[in-house]
Amino acid sequence: MAQTIRPAGSRHPAGRPATGSLFATDGKPHRVQDVLMVVTGVLGVLAFVTAMFHHLHLISSWAGLIGILTGLYGQYISKTTWERFGLIMGIGASAVGFYLGMAHGGLFGGVIT
Structure with missing residues (x-):
């Protein structure tokens, strides 16, 4: 919030110049x-696209689940x-793919009877 309110010419308290951008980075590689x-x-796009096809529910549900978990750890x-x-x-696309994959047959639908 402070990044959008602070004028672009102001200085950061630590002496770094303020960028005035919402996507400001700290200048370090992560x-x-x-x-x-x-x-x-990538997992989110894969899960979202494969969720549109009923017979690809195994791919969409697993890719969605793994995408959600990696995204949550990344957020952490x-x-x-x-x-x-x-x-x-990515988490949003993974979640949509996961939920549609679960609706079409789930993580083990047709594999385990």
């Missing part, structure tokens, strides 16, 4: 968080707003 964000996004260790934004988008 490789683990970035990898988790990408993995969550995330450092910047950009990482949190990407993770939330």
Whole structure:
């Protein structure tokens, strides 16, 4: 909230210049968080797309479940707003794919009788 209110020319209390952007980064690399964000996004897209096909419910439900779990862990260790934004988008797509996959047959539908 403070990033959107603070004028772009003001200084950060630690002496760093304020960026005035919602997606401000701290200027440090966060490789683990970035990898988790990408993995969550890929799993989310996979789960969302395969959920549109009834016979692919195993892929959509498992990809959605793993995407939700990796996204939640990524949220736990995330450092910047950009990482949190990407993770939330991936978690949302994973959740939609997971729920539709569960509705179409679930995690073990047809495999275990």
